[in-house]
Amino acid sequence: MHILAISGSLRAASTNTSILRAVAELAPPTVTVTLYNGLDNLPHFSPERDIDPAPEAVATLRNQLREADAVIICTPEYIHGMPGVLKNMLDWIASSGEFVYKPVGVISAGPSDTGGSRAHIALVHTMDVLTANLPEKASLSIPFVRTKLDVTGQVTDSILTQELRDVIDTLIEAVQNRSTIA
Template structure:
């Protein structure tokens, strides 16, 4: 069984990125389990002085979840042409650890317009030595109301596309 961890870079209650990750989890193939990390807003601001024995509980939980996962799926919005601070902060907690080194990762997108954030996130994660899957997945949800998002994500063709995307990532993990 492949264990995947999904992280949304958005803290919004009605986040399309979080909705996409929840839908990916609900439609994951039977040979994997996809858990969505829910502690992004609880992480303290990264401070290297707080590493080791002083690592805050929520940071330790994130580090443990990333370490034990077989792969990571990340979806994030673009804020001012960049990666949201909360997601960057979460990644910073992983920088001096081995959790990211060689860890398979896949980027998924809820907007076709987040090109700057995509490039920045890929650069950050490659610098951290994540093993980025070249394949990405996108469903355009930007600007949709929650009911519309639910309808789009519930369409049979999109559910199959999500299943195929996660299966492709699982195959990438197994092929390493």
């Protein structure tokens, strides 16, 4: 099984990216988690640019999404919403349909007590519009995220570790259920 992990942050020391690295480490041996690293390479979306063939970075993203059995997106909150680069990526996928019925885990993480809840809500809404399969137990907001990671970005909070395992397990179950239906 293959899960594509997408961080909504471009920062090298991003806590959101650290959360996704922890997901990769916590995944069972039968699951490969790949961190998408092309967010910053995507051109600005415009319907006039959404042509065939797609720009190379867009074609690569779409291919990675098609090949993934599930996706996990972890986003910070910028000005009470998801980052523009993440929204731009999702705009590129609207017409091509890679998220249709695909199991997707949605995580937000922030330094305050809200855990990026507004970005989380915006991301869930956008994924609903894209017709993604959003299992309830694969949704997580992480408040005070910096207190749950060490200086190297490793998760130090046992409750968060279990919550991340639950997200992974839920996505695995959703993929398995999808396979038995298809």
